[in-house]
Amino acid sequence: MSVIEEERVRGDGVFKDISADDDDAQPTVIDSLCMNCYQNGTTRLLLTKIPFFKELIVSSFTCAHCSWSNTEVQAAGRIQDRGVCYTLKVTSKQDLNREVVKSDSASARIPELDFEIPAFTQKGSLSTLEGLIDRAVSGLEQDQAVRKATDPEVAEKIDEFVGKLKKLKDVECEFTLVIDDPSGNSFVENPLAPQQDQDLCVSFYTRTPQQNAQLGIQDNEAGQEEEDTTGSDLETMRNEVLMFNTNCPECNAPASTNMKLVQIPHFKEVIIMATNCDSCGHRTNEVKSGGATEELGTRISLHLTDPSDMSRDLLKSETCCVLIPELEFELGMAALGGKFTTVEGLLKDIKDLVVSKNPFICGDSASSDRTQKLEAFGEKIDQVISGATPVHLILDDPAGNSYVQNIYAPDADPEMKVEKYTRTFEQNEDLGLNDMKTEGYEQVDCET
Known part of the structure; x- marks a missing residue:
């Protein structure tokens, strides 16, 4: 059991409500490596809980050397038994101040604009509805200077769509925000809690096998099928090179790792893995034994x-x-x-x-x-x-x-x-x- 889980069981209150008057709710500051300039930066960790929701770990990194910064939110609990879908009808500017927790696995949609932020394309965030819109705007405007030079037509269409997103913050007309999270760890604030909010609809659902696979979990039937096909999968691994995505250990850029199961004559099977990064040119290889530790x-x-x-x-x-x-x-x-x-x-x-x-x-x-x-x-x-x-x-x-x-x-x-x-x-x-x-x-x- 982790330290956080032990404290939760004892009820000592590791996860604090956010309050300016509570010294115990201050973030923990630690030194950590900046992956942009490789100098020492500062990471702040805050263990907090959202009223009528659950505990969260909020992390914020800043580097004084290159001014690079990053924020991230992680759920402190496990993946929930069911997925959740929040449908919010935005009717006034007060709705823009609602707190929104969007996990990595959640997708966000605005049907009126046919706009969607797919799952696993953004890190988890703790913000407001206005902050969620601003984050989407900044993401679309990130490479606009390059687009205007290489593809002016696409850049013009993006500018037009960004203008529509910015107008949403004026709430001149009603619109709908839909956050669908198969892990069940996202949240939209109900300012009337514990009373019911007529503009907010919360529904729970059972995940599909595809959603379970995206979250890295499987049901018992899928596990049984996997056991039945272990022999054929092992034979497939012997005859082909498998490739999976990873991050470069040097520059943290997306890279690929090739893996091959090799039978050494008069010995045993070994697994050879090789990683090649196209960004920095770093290459590494490693060999793992395909069997157990020998008795002698x-x-x-x-x-x-x-x-x-x-x-x-x-x-x-x-x-x-x-x-x-x-x-x-x-x-x-x-x-x-x-x-x-x-x-x-x-x-x-x-x-x-x-x-x-x-x-x-x-x-x-x-x-x-x-x-x-x-x-x-x-x-x-x-x-x-x-x-x-x-x-x-x-x-x-x-x-x-x-x-x-x-x-x-x-x-x-x-x-x-x-x-x-x-x-x-x-x-x-x-x-x-x-x-x-x-x-x-x-x-x-x-x-x-």
Whole structure:
């Protein structure tokens, strides 16, 4: 249970009513990274509740360096059992002051103008009806300067429509606002509460399977169908590259990640994921084991005696340590992450990590002795890759999910030794296995 949920159960009042006289209702201020200029900005979090509605988390970010700002509203509760639809008949300017909570999954429509803000196109907001209209106007006017230069006809039509939206704030004629939220977490204020508002109609409905899919939830029947098709889906994953949308870890721009399920001969299945960002050019790849943690750890020792050993396939999981005793080198399990490459590719990655990308040998603060030692290490790695210096490459993986190709398979490899061992308590602790219980559960009768 989260801290917020614990406080809600105890009734200590984490979520406060907004009041200028209540010091406890002041926002929490924290430092956070600005994704526009990568300098430190300020985020303000306010846990509040809307009367006759529910609790909300209001966040506001501002950056003093580049003046970038952003506001967002998130529902503090769960997705409701039913969706909700608010239909408000706006008849006076007082209606423009009604508080409106619009979640990410809500759509907003004004039928008189044939205008709609689709779901998942805006972040959640806590505003008034007038603020909702102003936000729509600013969104339409955002790229008008470019449109006027490239497509004057479209820009003229948008200006005309923006004028109609602005006239709505004068309420010269009545219009209707419809907010439809399948998650049930949107809200339009009733100023007459707890009495009924004749101009506001609130209706609840059961979500369709498509709406459940958009919210990331499914019913029991859909779950059963998914279990029935698991085998065919797994076979499909083996034969094609799957792609899904994500955000770039460098610039946070929309990017795509490709995922492929690969069967390694004489080993197991692994999942290879590669992300490519068209905005900043950032590329990254990662390998995940397709199976569970093995009962025993694996220690693979390969004696590199010939340049042909550099072409052996190699899988280094993210829990694997790499050792080269002859060079007195050890690489921890957290470094380099999971990789499916060759022996040569792993050695080059080690050289780049230690020499090329090492922050301690860059800039004026780097000492000459340290720089010379690391450069000498890089030369030794080059000698190993060329075959001039025989060494032992050891992969020690407590999870047992690493692999080095046996070029003599199915016969034994005279230059490679594979050992299985029982993990220590500390290794199980690092893997999170000591507190994991998957057996011995008993079914409990709910009535008792």
